[in-house]
Amino acid sequence: MPVAINRRSFIAGGSATALFAPHLLRAETTDIPIVEMLNRHPENPKLRSVFTPRLLTVDAGQSVLFQATDNGHNSASVKGMIPKGAEAWKGKIGKDIEVTFSVPGFYGYVCTPHVSQGMVGMIAVRGDGMLDNLNAAQSVKHRGKAKGIFSEIWEEAEAKGLLS
Numbered sequence: 001m002p003v004a005i006n007r008r009s010f011i012a013g014g015s016a017t018a019l020f021a022p023h024l025l026r027a028e029t030t031d032i033p034i035v036e037m038l039n040r041h042p043e044n045p046k047l048r049s050v051f052t053p054r055l056l057t058v059d060a061g062q063s064v065l066f067q068a069t070d071n072g073h074n075s076a077s078v079k080g081m082i083p084k085g086a087e088a089w090k091g092k093i094g095k096d097i098e099v100t101f102s103v104p105g106f107y108g109y110v111c112t113p114h115v116s117q118g119m120v121g122m123i124a125v126r127g128d129g130m131l132d133n134l135n136a137a138q139s140v141k142h143r144g145k146a147k148g149i150f151s152e153i154w155e156e157a158e159a160k161g162l163l164s
């Protein structure tokens with residue numbers, strides 16, 4: 001499961017809380033799942049430039065935080081790989097970005113500088129009409145290693161029963 005932190009309490013808690021009880025910053029949780037942007041995969045350091053987890057399932061209306069744990073990465077939705085009516089996003093390099101997923105379906109995204117090295121991921125958003133953009137999303141062509149990684153992600157999604 002992704003790690004979740006309570007960013008609201010971080011802000012609301014202010015510096016006094018941070019000074020006296022820094023552990024509290026990580027102790028509370030919310031339901032905001034996190035996708036980390038990393039230079040190396042935590043379990044397989046040979047894998048460079050990865051989103052972890054690269055496939056995440058949420059419910060419609062939930063937000064996801066793409067966290068710039070390592071520098072030099074971003075998260076940007078792929079044209080043709082998000083549902084109709086959904087908003088595209090493009091994070092700044094090295095910055096966190098929080099995205100709310102209102103429309104059910106499959107959202108493919110990439111790291112702009114590392115897409116050809118296979119730094120890609122997907123958010124599967126559960127809800128009515130989730131499968132509506134499946135064919136369109138799977139039909140998008142990819143370059144370099146992105147092609148193979150997206151294939152693996154679709155296989156993972158299939159194995160999790162998300163595609164039927």
Ligand SMILES: [Cu+2]
Binds near residue numbers: 072073074111112119
């Ligand atoms: Cu990257």
